[in-house]
Amino acid sequence: AQTVTQSQPEMSVQEAETVTLSCTYDTSENNYYLFWYKQPPSRQMILVIRQEAYKQQNATENRFSVNFQKAAKSFSLKISDSQLGDTAMYFCAFRASGTYKSIFGTGTRLKVLA
């Protein structure tokens, strides 16, 4: 069975600084997708970034980038130039290729400080 682990329950970062959120996963699959979702307080979850396991190049979306280490089964999220609006719960998720069920971690609560 696949598992997703986020070992940092809470983190804080100063506005304009860079922060990295950690995620590890366990799977025997070779083809899969990894996701980071953001869930602001009392608001709906939105996709931040996704990574296909077959792609060696790390995904980047504006200030958000990932460090995908397939052999280590690690998928960290880097947020550059942090903004107050980045304050939210961040969830790492895994989905095996050919399936439609996503497995989520327990989340990291990120607070951006002014």
Next chain:
Amino acid sequence: DTGVSQDPRHKITKRGQNVTFRCDPISEHNRLYWYRQTLGQGPEFLTYFQNEAQLEKSRLLSDRFSAERPKGSFSTLEIQRTEQGDSAMYLCASSGGPGETQYFGPGTRLLVL
């Protein structure tokens, strides 16, 4: 806005009552998912539909839970004889097209007294 919508947003009920939630997916999406999220946890998969067919159900989905998607558009999730342990946020998501990224609705927060 053509995002995923859910109704109601909040529901308070007494133990033993039945409740029904509705989800309207993004119109062109043929897959629809239900997840449950308890406080301090990530979403847990409950079930998913491809068009009107329910293709996978989690063991979390007890006999008191039933989900339908009668015409392959909106879906309903019914909980019968609610228990306090059913208190949670119920999230709906939909997907379609390349990559099958799941887009989430705002959720229905259920409180069972």
